[in-house]
Structure formats: structure tokens, C-alpha cells
Amino acid sequence: MGQTLAEKILSEHAGRAVRAGEFVIASVDVCLVQDGTGPLAVRQLQKIKLERVAHPAKTVLFLDHAAPSPRKELSNDHALLRRFAKKTGAVLSEVGDGVCHQIIPESYLGPGDVHVGADSHTCTGGALCAFATGMGSTDVAIAMALGKTWFRVPETFKIRVEGKFRDGVYPKDLVLHLIGTIGADGATYKALEYSGGAVEEMNMSGRLTIANMAVEAGAKVGLFPSDDVTTEYLRTMGRGDAFRPIAPDPEAEYERTIEIDASTLEPTVSFPHTVDNTRTMSQIRKMDPVKIDQVVIGTCTNGRLEDLQVAASILKGKKRDKDTRLLVAPASRSVLTAALKDGTLQALIDAGALVLPPGCGPCVGVHQGVLGDGEACLTTQNRNFVGRMGNPKGLIYLGSPATAAATALAGKLTDPREVI
């Protein structure tokens, strides 16, 4: 019987061949918690006197959601995580290092790994062909301490993408289109598995964007094959020896197959207040203009060098609309450094951007760009729920870095194809 990527990776970690629907105990290779979920995880382990980690070098505690800390309560939470790291030998990723889901692929994760994290966007690691999924603090605390957890092996939806992306259309538009088509609960409990010509040609930055949003369709994981793009990425990160090729078996069984022709896609935007409330630019052009008060480029979804470069190519030599704030948050220190070296940041700053420290930025509503009542924000992040950016009276629109840049120039939702 052929296996999907999810079945293959979980079989290796359960020590026996497993099929969709089975419950398994599987070993876990890489764990993360962050400053919003880590303190609870640590306290849970303290409660049952299990304050240890099974794999210290691959257990990472991230200070990224409130970085630097805006309040004493959060400073104390940071201190708790720093103490836990010292005590157990786990790795601490300090304020300013960047977002967990950027640093894990850069420095820790490899194809075929099982990765759990106390953050829903842990599924980002699926881009590297790792079974990567988000869980709560207690689940991850136990996985950190024991080096294993339980899973129900998910059924898989195959997402086959053929055709070439047109100019101005990006992987972000593809994933928003997919979620708009199947719905925010369209893949609940399932694995998504991407394949096809457009996927083979897609760089790691685009794959990470798509894998990051698997959870926005309810999925447990969004998996890409481990191929030439994977080996090239790992080599660039100085971890070439972490590579091994992994592909699904040809006769693997899929619950559903979804075909997408990339050449028919348009720039796509999620409207408030759910990710599946999508509209294409053709539809938006027929509407009354949507005024935007703040544009955010960054986050674990679209805060990579390639994302900032796309935005800079549109904004270079121009100015943001005077009534539209522009915030840019590189996803990690290495992204910040690279964007500084190649002139990308200078172009963004000259266009009127405020550059935030590497981290989650305004995405979680903790700090650095909380919306006012009735204000609208176009952001490259993954979520637009009521209250997400710190104010239940704020309006959040999701789009690609190109759409964000075009919108910052015009001060209203704008098709990037009008300015490239």
C-alpha cells in the first residue's frame, strides 16, 4: 500500500507502518514554545516535577510575540523562559532574533522530522517536508519533556498546482484563493500535500508562506515534497547535510484532490473578519474604494527577504500615501541583515516605512501598531479575526507583499499589477 507524506513520516516516528485514521505515539524531533504559550508550558512541567527536556539542542524557547516586552508582566514571562532554558539546556531565542517559524526552518528543521510547537503556525515547517503541527502548551510541554506525543494520523488532501504564476501574483495569493475556495474549516484535521509543476518551481520562501497558512483551512499540516529546492535552501542555511529526498508513493491514497491552475490566479485579498472571506482584484475594482490606514509587511507568513524585496521593488523611489502608515518587520535577524546589505531596507525607509525589530510585530495585537477604532489595515500576516491586531473595532485585510506595497502607495486597496 502506498503512503502519503504524512503517513510516511509518522510511520518512521511510530516505529511501524501506519495509515490514516490510526492513533499513534510518535517520537518528536523539534519542539518550540513562544512567549505567549511557553510560560504556561513551563508551569505545567513544574506542577508535575518534570522540569526537563528530552532533546535540549532541538527544543527552542522563542521571545518573539512581545519583543521587546511592552509590559512588566511580559518581561516577567520572558525571565521565566530564560530561567527554564538555563536550567534544562533548552535553546533560548532572544528578543530581536526573530519569529519562531522563520528561525526553526533556518536553523533546526529537516525533511522527515516531526516538529510540534505551542503556536498554531508551527505548520510552516511543512515546507521542508517535516510533519510540523501546532498544539497547546500542555501537549508541547509533555512532548518537550518525554520526546514524544500522540497523533491521529490524518487523511490527506492532495493540492496539485500546475501552470505559471502571472506577474503580480504570488504564493500568498494562491493560498488565500485555496482557503477562500475550501473554507476556513475545509480541511479540519486533514493534512494538505502540495504537488505539481508550479510547486516544483516554487522557491522555499513561497513554500513557507503556503505551509504557514495550512491551519487557516483547519489543516493539521501542509506538506511539500523534499526535493532540489529543499536541498538548495538547506545548503544556503549551512545545513546541507540535513537534506534527504522524500516524496509520497505514487499509489498513496488521498481523501480528495484539488487542482489549481496558477495561471488563472489573481492578486487576492481576505476581507474582515475571516481568512476565507476572499475577493480577487477584479472583484475589488468593481467596489467602492477601500481606504487603508496602516500597511504591515512582515510576520511568519511574509517577512522573508524575498517578500521585502518584492515590496521594495514597487516602493523604490516613491512615497507611501501620507495618510497610510507603513510598518515593516523582517522575520528574523538574518532577514534584517540581508535586507540591510542589499539596499532593500533603505528603499523601504526612503518610501516612508517604519522598520520594526525582527519578531511578530503588530500581528498578535500585543504592541507595535495596534489599530484604532474603525481603522483598516492591509497586512501580509495570516489571520484577520476580530480583535487580532489589538482592537475588536479594527478591520484587517490580508494580502501579498506586492498588494501591500501597492496599497501603501495609493492609500487604498490596490492591485499590484497597476504599479509593477
Next chain:
Amino acid sequence: MEKMKGKAWAFGDDISTDHIAPGRLFHLRSNLPELAKHVLEDADPEFASKMNKGDFVVGGNNFGLGSSREHAPTIIRMAGISAVLAKSFARIFYRNAINVGLPVIICNTDRIGAADELEVDLDAGVVHNLTKKKEIPFAPLPKVMQKILEDGGLLNHIGKYGDFNLD
């Protein structure tokens, strides 16, 4: 398990963890009793002051979508809600709820209105809508989750056995 009895508080589809425990209260995550005073505040600002211990939260589709924050089911339980009933749950919330000992029930919530009196029998797998005089059946939890819930959540389970004991 004993039967649970209380009033239904009806919320619609897509109640996210941001509705339940919003990011603007991030700094209260290490002060759960205080955070619990704000439970579901961004769906209904008066909910915490109106509800009584033993009541039920009733949702539609995809209850608990979004963030992995376990604080969301934790503060629902701390506020005194006996169970959450919905047509479907987001995966992480569902697993978190069981881990923190909050019963979550997948059933046809179209048959429950605001303020209906409910009696939930977890063992028999049935919700009695006492107001509408209707019985709403539901499927039992997967065995693994039933075991964790019976042990009072994942922490108690691991505390008791020192390891997973789910067979």
C-alpha cells in the same frame, strides 16, 4: 460522569480564540483568574458577568479556530462553564479542551437556542434540551481522548503514569 445541567449561551459560527482570549490581554496569560474575567469578551462583552457556573457555551461551525493558546479553553473552564457544544471544532482547540479537562461535544446545535435549559449526559452521549423537549445525540470521544479526560486532563494523566498510557 455525572449529568450536567445549565443554561445555553449561544454564539455563532467561527468563534476564534481571539474572541475568547484576545491578544490585547496577552499580559494576563500568566494571571488566569484575571484573564477568565474577560472570557469571550470580544464575542459578547457582558458574557462573563451574565453567565452562571454550570452553564454551557454553544457554538456553530469551527468553534475555537485560530491560535493554539490553551488559555482559551482553560478560562472557559475556570469561569465555570461545564462544556462547550458545537457543530464542529477547530483541531487545536478540541485537543486543548480535553487536555485541560473541559468537555467538548460535537452535536447539532441548530436544535439549541439562546437561554435553553440543557442537561448533558456524557456517558449516554445525549444532550437533553429541556426547554424545547428535544434529545440531541452525540458520538463518544475517541478512546485516547476519553482516557485523558477521565484522568482529569493530560497533565494529570502523565503525572499519574509518568508516560502516555493510552492503549
